[in-house]
Amino acid sequence: MSELKVTEVMSVALTKDTPAAHWGKADVTFAAEGALVHLSGGDELRQIQMAARKLRNQGISNVALSGSLWDLNSQWVFAQGFATAKPGYKIQWCGDAEVQAELQRRIEVATFARQLINETPENLSPVKLAQQAAKWLADIGGAKVSYRIIEGEALLAEQWIGIHAVGRGSERPPAMLELDFNPLAADAPVSVALVGKGITFDSGGYSIKASEGMLGMKCDMGGAATVTAALGLAIKSGLNKRVKLFLCCAENLISGRAYKLGDILTYKNGVTVEVVNTDAEGRLVLADGLQAASATGAPFIIDAATLTGAAVMAVGSNYNAIFSPQVDVLQLAQQKASTVAERVWPLPLDPWHKEMCPSSYADTANSRPVKGGGAGGASNAAGFLWRFVSPEAKWLHVDLAAAFEDSASALWGAGATTHGVLTISELIKG
Template sequence: MSQVMQVILTRETPAAHWGKADVTYGAGQALIHLNGDDELRQIQMAARKIRSQGINGVQLEGLQWDINRQWVFAQGFATAKPGYEVRWCGDAAMQAELTHRAESASFARQLINETPENLSPVTLATQAGEWLAAIGGSRVNFRIIEGDALLEAQWIGLHAVGRGSERPAAMLELDYNPLGEDAPVSVALVGKGITFDSGGYSIKASEGMLGMKCDMGGAATVTAALGLAIKSGLNKRVKLFLCCAENLISGRAYKLGDILTYKNGVTVEVVNTDAEGRLVLADGLQAASATGAAFIIDAATLTGAAVMAVGGNYNAIFSPKADTLQLAQRKAAAVAERVWPLPLDPWHKDMCPSAYADTANSRAMKGGGAGGASNAAGFLWRFVSPTADWLHMDLAGAFEDSASALWGAGATTHGVLTIAELLKD
């Protein structure tokens, strides 16, 4: 792409004929006039304006472009369709880090924006494993458990959710180990990988189903975060578990009223087949706990309740430990991402009661009732080792159904950098 426009940050007010515009143009340049308290937000919005003018290539120029300013500009400039370019500025180290971020975010964006037909559960698991193996080389090993083999491994929730599809459910188990065979596992990552979510027999309306190719956003996010951390020299052992399935309707699909008995003995009554994400994550969290990891992080496009609570420009976070929430907030802020903690108390484990099982997977009311995001986190808590620190990230900001002032339509990859920073800590 030979024709690019220079983009420069300035604190000068625009010429009078531009009125109150915060982006002005002239002589092959675009000037972003910084004038607010939240400059990163302004820069991202300016990038959307420049891109919406049909400009496909830009060169960032000037000393005011630090790493986060360049990154938020690139996030605002990105679209689901290819054919655009952002050229970095700054020293070699800054440009290298930005390139690593862009490569990892691009991988996640392509996965999330892919059509459900092209991205089956096994395909998702395979592409994630192969991409990380290409980055980590001999330090990465993985295997994929699929179909009825999930029952043999006692991954009950994943098999149940996925059995309605002709294409088998799959769990990716991946080990990144730069330290040697017997090294302890420092962090275990778990990602929700529902490649399409019809809602099952609790079927979604068409307008709610259209964007459900994004329901594997958690799997893409943790995979891209691990890839970015490896590119940045991660020197600790990390295990990754992706819980991949299609939630479809057929004569084999799981049903309301079914009771699932998990590997740890917890019984779960299905009261809503559209609350499937927590059913597959329960398996992944048990697998993560079995590694003995000191820190477990899961990410999922889990609840509409989280979106209602924090909007689309934050990701909701949950943990039993205040220190873990504060760490996540610091790490997110350092890389210009936004997270916000929502309540999680021990009694949230019991907020989805069942007369027939230890718990239900939701409450039999629209959206799971009040406090739905916290209740979902409470459900997940039942499957986490009590000896591990645990962070649950409900990805309210992972996908835009249509373009906004900050994002193009489709995957945002918001959350990748936060998790990568937590891995590198």
């Protein structure tokens, strides 16, 4: 970040000393030289992120991290706690040049994702989301990046049934972004395929959300922003493998053209789906993206989506839920998340989860016709998605329970958190 005058900056240091008696049990204290964050053992990264929130809540906007106790992850979690949806805050890093360079890369991609997710939905149509993601990656990857955007009725011509159905109720057309990052030979195999849910606003459709549940639904393209930012970070870090990205972009609105409960969608792979809840739209668009990803022949497919409230209920808003048929994939995701100070937790996914949304009229329904999709809703959603994944590929589904905060918490400012970007970037890099 840009240099600041010393007089404008508060120094923030870490210490393992207990605060002076007159500070009581305070974990953040102040002296002439600046603020001290007192670490008390246990989960110190969590303590640091909470301390950053406290400092930011006091109106402090410009800080310089100082002292020998800061490392890469402690500085990063401080930055995550210090961030807000509104601009006007700055952090000066410390440590060696390599650490500072990595932090700069992280903050650049996190800023991109945060601004995209926090953008008002009026300013971010499905096509514009696809365009902005593609342009940002092309600016990073240069000639190694190629892409096309399929929009509106052209989706039907290519049998991307789910994206078209969910998005047809809006005056602004739905779109799929197909992007190829290839630093190798033209015929190089695809190593990883990424899929992101890009619902730029989710009213719930005819299964309309209550106002308080709809307010934050600009965040429903958080999966698209997350996988885009993750790929951008990997490219900035010197990625030398071929990766394809598919963003499934639509607005889920109500009109005379909107899809309806009872509709049956026939997907490209022949699977028929009865719509029993138009608010379970994310899995309908991801089904197209997962088929496109499978067609690349990539041995590893990762999708990310703000998919279910059930995942939030299961793991809370400080973890992302992960699903995979392969235990080694879950273990790898947990290991990668741990190295970058992010949190993931596996939830059940068994073959019988594919059958947990039965239909009398189609191969499957898109949910269960009960509030919230019923018990095990996050696993049932993952089971639905599994129908559209190549059996030859390893697959990780990330339900982004921790991607957005409706209001500020002890760890996060209100809005996008970007939690999950680093984990997926590490998985891309391998």
